[in-house]
Amino acid sequence: MYTALDEKRLYEQAKHLLKQDAGTAGDTIAQLREVINYADWKYYVQNDPTLSDSEYDGVYKQLKNLEEKHPELVTEDSPTQRVAKGLSERFPTVSHLVPMLSLDNTYNADDLTDWDRRCRELAETDDIEYCVEPKYDGAGISLIYDDGALSRGATRGDGVMGEDVTTNIRQIRAIPLSAALLKYGIKQIEIRGEIVIHKKVFDAFNKQRVAEGLSPLANPRNAASGTLRILDPTEVRKRGLNSILYHVSNYTLTEGAERPKELGTHYDTLKLLYSLGFPTPAPDMKVFKHVDDVIKYCHEFEGRRDDLPFEVDGLVIKVNDFAMQDKMGSTSHHPRWAVAYKFKARQATSKLVDVEFQVGRTGAITPVAKIEPVHIGGVTVTSVSLFNEDVIREKDLHIGDTVLVERAGDVIPYIVKPLAELRDGNEREIKFPTHCPACESQLERQPEEAAWRCININCPVQLVEHIIHYVSKDAMDIRGLGAANVQKFYDLDILKDIPGIYDIDWSKLKGMEGFGEKSITNLQQAIEQSKKQPLNRLIFGLGIRFVGETTAKTLANAASDIREFYTWDAGRFATLEDVGPKVATSVVDFFARQENRDVIQKLDEAGVNLLNEHKGQSAADGELAGKTFLFTGTLSHFKRSDAEKMVEDKGGSILGGVSAKLNYLVVGEDAGSKLDKAKKLGTVNILTEQEFLKLVDGA
Numbered sequence: 001m002y003t004a005l006d007e008k009r010l011y012e013q014a015k016h017l018l019k020q021d022a023g024t025a026g027d028t029i030a031q032l033r034e035v036i037n038y039a040d041w042k043y044y045v046q047n048d049p050t051l052s053d054s055e056y057d058g059v060y061k062q063l064k065n066l067e068e069k070h071p072e073l074v075t076e077d078s079p080t081q082r083v084a085k086g087l088s089e090r091f092p093t094v095s096h097l098v099p100m101l102s103l104d105n106t107y108n109a110d111d112l113t114d115w116d117r118r119c120r121e122l123a124e125t126d127d128i129e130y131c132v133e134p135k136y137d138g139a140g141i142s143l144i145y146d147d148g149a150l151s152r153g154a155t156r157g158d159g160v161m162g163e164d165v166t167t168n169i170r171q172i173r174a175i176p177l178s179a180a181l182l183k184y185g186i187k188q189i190e191i192r193g194e195i196v197i198h199k200k201v202f203d204a205f206n207k208q209r210v211a212e213g214l215s216p217l218a219n220p221r222n223a224a225s226g227t228l229r230i231l232d233p234t235e236v237r238k239r240g241l242n243s244i245l246y247h248v249s250n251y252t253l254t255e256g257a258e259r260p261k262e263l264g265t266h267y268d269t270l271k272l273l274y275s276l277g278f279p280t281p282a283p284d285m286k287v288f289k290h291v292d293d294v295i296k297y298c299h300e301f302e303g304r305r306d307d308l309p310f311e312v313d314g315l316v317i318k319v320n321d322f323a324m325q326d327k328m329g330s331t332s333h334h335p336r337w338a339v340a341y342k343f344k345a346r347q348a349t350s351k352l353v354d355v356e357f358q359v360g361r362t363g364a365i366t367p368v369a370k371i372e373p374v375h376i377g378g379v380t381v382t383s384v385s386l387f388n389e390d391v392i393r394e395k396d397l398h399i400g401d402t403v404l405v406e407r408a409g410d411v412i413p414y415i416v417k418p419l420a421e422l423r424d425g426n427e428r429e430i431k432f433p434t435h436c437p438a439c440e441s442q443l444e445r446q447p448e449e450a451a452w453r454c455i456n457i458n459c460p461v462q463l464v465e466h467i468i469h470y471v472s473k474d475a476m477d478i479r480g481l482g483a484a485n486v487q488k489f490y491d492l493d494i495l496k497d498i499p500g501i502y503d504i505d506w507s508k509l510k511g512m513e514g515f516g517e518k519s520i521t522n523l524q525q526a527i528e529q530s531k532k533q534p535l536n537r538l539i540f541g542l543g544i545r546f547v548g549e550t551t552a553k554t555l556a557n558a559a560s561d562i563r564e565f566y567t568w569d570a571g572r573f574a575t576l577e578d579v580g581p582k583v584a585t586s587v588v589d590f591f592a593r594q595e596n597r598d599v600i601q602k603l604d605e606a607g608v609n610l611l612n613e614h615k616g617q618s619a620a621d622g623e624l625a626g627k628t629f630l631f632t633g634t635l636s637h638f639k640r641s642d643a644e645k646m647v648e649d650k651g652g653s654i655l656g657g658v659s660a661k662l663n664y665l666v667v668g669e670d671a672g673s674k675l676d677k678a679k680k681l682g683t684v685n686i687l688t689e690q691e692f693l694k695l696v697d698g699a
């Protein structure tokens, strides 16, 4: 689909679009869409991103803005239309045009030789071409394109009936919303394939889930099939699913059209679809004329199965010629012209010897199973994360159990289940600790969370991470004291906790590499400066669970001294904007703890600002108190962040979008849809930059 020349042109087009609005809206919209589709293809199909995330967001936002201005130019296949609004209802049941069959399995050279013999008998010829491609381990789907546009996406279901999950399928950016099928006279086509998840994406996703206190998903296959059936399409989009399409089950041509010659063989068909932008296995397909070569390739490929970004559990061998396939036919279960060659399972059994409990960065306690060393897929596994207590209970694991362990490629190993039938009565219950293994403070578990946590701010394991967060750019912004130095200082006993930042024994740094006089002076200055940071940064820097930058601002605005919170209960916190019960409970817990109060006390003694900007006077009483602002367009008189700070310093707040809650919209040059929307609402005061400055000055 993209020649080298196309790629160069599109890359430059992206750069150009990012710089300015060029041409008419219609032209620009078309160019933006082309660039976004190309970027999606590079990222999801080629696995080789060209645009950075922020560049991608830049072009996407431009397209969105332009389409908001010109709703008449929005088309169903615009990349912005992948994102669905609202939740899906239940998924309706639909029937497949052609039943979705399964595959027969082979496990070794003999099986394959037998299968080849049967093929030659059925085809009544020795002249057979075999196409070999990976067998992807995901969730089967069927897609229908009508007149070049994706019209339906369905799960496999029982093979005859599946669930219509079109809305979710549209979130998967590897799958084209439209393609130039009509150019080949293809009126309707049903394409089969697999929804898969990148091994790296899967691992990262699970890490995130565990960090949020949720249970991890078992493996990429379950993650893919589970995600397809989620009712919230935005959640589906977030999961970054991918897809590989490997089979055309049915097609019809436009009237009078001749069948394109590519549709004569499987290999050429998938190549054609690939060239039209579909994610087919084209780059990983091979054609052989002799089964011995197929076998050789299968063995060779098994050795490098981990090189693919997705989990593969084997190869699929297909008779290449469609006429020959038709002649050979299918059983009710599988086609006779295709077979799976399954790789050796990467499961093994071992004995669960012990469970250790580790404290993570956020205080979450992770149980880790220690198992007797076992060899799976080229590595020796001795410990396996059990993630949280629920996983242990759901799987009914006991110490002494024989367990089935699976390790899928680069994916971290996990315990599938205990083999309960092998128990001899000597198994012991796994006792989850009630106190932190590192600092012995009592563990806590929020009602909706899977993780037990140590919330002691002085817990040694967490301290380093806490300090790193405290000094970070968005918190107290102590330049020169980055993660590496914090760790170094911690290891050298120079820095042990957050208040310790203000009490560093500088003599200990003398003569240390990288710490000349100048850098020490700079560091001292940065530390000194941080004492004057506004209260919201301090609150954010304390690393209270669920308190991000925005909540920290809300909290800072609600009190004149951080210590006022010592007497607040959850109900009172929950009256604040955007503070739900979960956040409220977490904040109450934090301020109730004596060790956290001690930290605040020490910070006070060090001279760190604990008051909000208007000492003793709540920002809620500021001149712009209760007023909401939003900036849009290119500002030429001041930086947006400075202007926002001005508003906040005077007690006003910044909104994320135009709504009935907005009081003032400050417009710079080239203001777009926000201005239009504000005008339409009619309740928003629209200010130029000068008018804004006057207002702030006057206030």
Ligand code: IVH
Residues within 6 Å of the ligand: 101, 102, 103, 133, 134, 135, 136, 137, 139, 140, 193, 194, 246, 247, 316, 335, 338, 340
């Ligand atoms: S062809 C009628 N090709 O494996 C032909 N299937 O275990 C149908 N699968 O149901 C399938 N990779 O969901 C084919 N390259 C591939 C495949 C593949 C994975 C799945 C498919 C099938 C299952 C059978």
